[in-house]
Amino acid sequence: MDNISIKVLNDLDPDITFELKKLEISNLGQSASINEWVIPVFIKYGKVIVAVKCEKKYLKKKEEIIAVNELLRKWGDPKTVFIHSFYVKESFRGKGIGSLLLEESIKILKKEKVKNIELTVDPQNMQAIRLYEKFNFKKADYIANLYGKGIHRDLMICKI
Numbered sequence: 001m002d003n004i005s006i007k008v009l010n011d012l013d014p015d016i017t018f019e020l021k022k023l024e025i026s027n028l029g030q031s032a033s034i035n036e037w038v039i040p041v042f043i044k045y046g047k048v049i050v051a052v053k054c055e056k057k058y059l060k061k062k063e064e065i066i067a068v069n070e071l072l073r074k075w076g077d078p079k080t081v082f083i084h085s086f087y088v089k090e091s092f093r094g095k096g097i098g099s100l101l102l103e104e105s106i107k108i109l110k111k112e113k114v115k116n117i118e119l120t121v122d123p124q125n126m127q128a129i130r131l132y133e134k135f136n137f138k139k140a141d142y143i144a145n146l147y148g149k150g151i152h153r154d155l156m157i158c159k160i
């Protein structure tokens with residue numbers, strides 16, 4: 001797709017926090033979302049990598065966040081990171097944006113000497129599992145009741 005770029009968010013900006021909060025809820029649902037108390041923490045102490053669509057209207061540039069990857073680094077092993085959330089805005093799915101964001105995120109992480117990327121996924125979320133498998137993530141474990149009673153997850157790991 002044209003006019004898509006990948007960016008690491010560095011600045012704390014209440015407008016971006018508000019936009020991310022809305023995206024979290026619409027793409028992950030209320031209970032899995034992080035909010036204005038946590039989003040700035042991820043930007044400052046973790047890493048937030050986004051895909052942005054840029055429209056140039058006259059001289060003004062309008063940027064829209066269309067996909068988000070939020071990461072934490074493991075305290076006892078800085079070569080390992082954990083993808084806390086990964087999503088593409090619904091109207092942009094199935095067009096390669098998730099693949100682009102994951103591919104570019106891996107390049108960024110490699111430059112930072114990261115060796116392992118971990119994440120958890122709903123074992124029935126085949127769309128996400130196919131995306132992760134495409135990038136060589138392998139199922140490493142099944143964790144029952146990880147996020148509450150009946151909310152099970154597969155742990156997937158990718159060595160980069």
Ligand SMILES: CC(C)(COP(=O)(O)OP(=O)(O)OC[C@H]1O[C@@H](n2cnc3c(N)ncnc32)[C@H](O)[C@@H]1OP(=O)(O)O)[C@@H](O)C(=O)NCCC(=O)NCCS
Nearest residue numbers: 086087088093094095096097098099120121127128130131
């Ligand atoms: C999972 C998600 C991030 C994929 O993003 P996307 O931009 O649609 O992904 P892509 O278009 O790059 O497709 C990547 C791969 O996913 C698979 N895929 C994409 N759409 C699919 C569909 N409708 N059905 C099955 N597999 C699909 C394909 O294997 C595809 O690779 P290919 O086109 O090379 O065969 C997106 O669907 C999403 O945001 N879902 C809701 C949030 C979510 O579940 N996040 C994951 C939490 S762990």
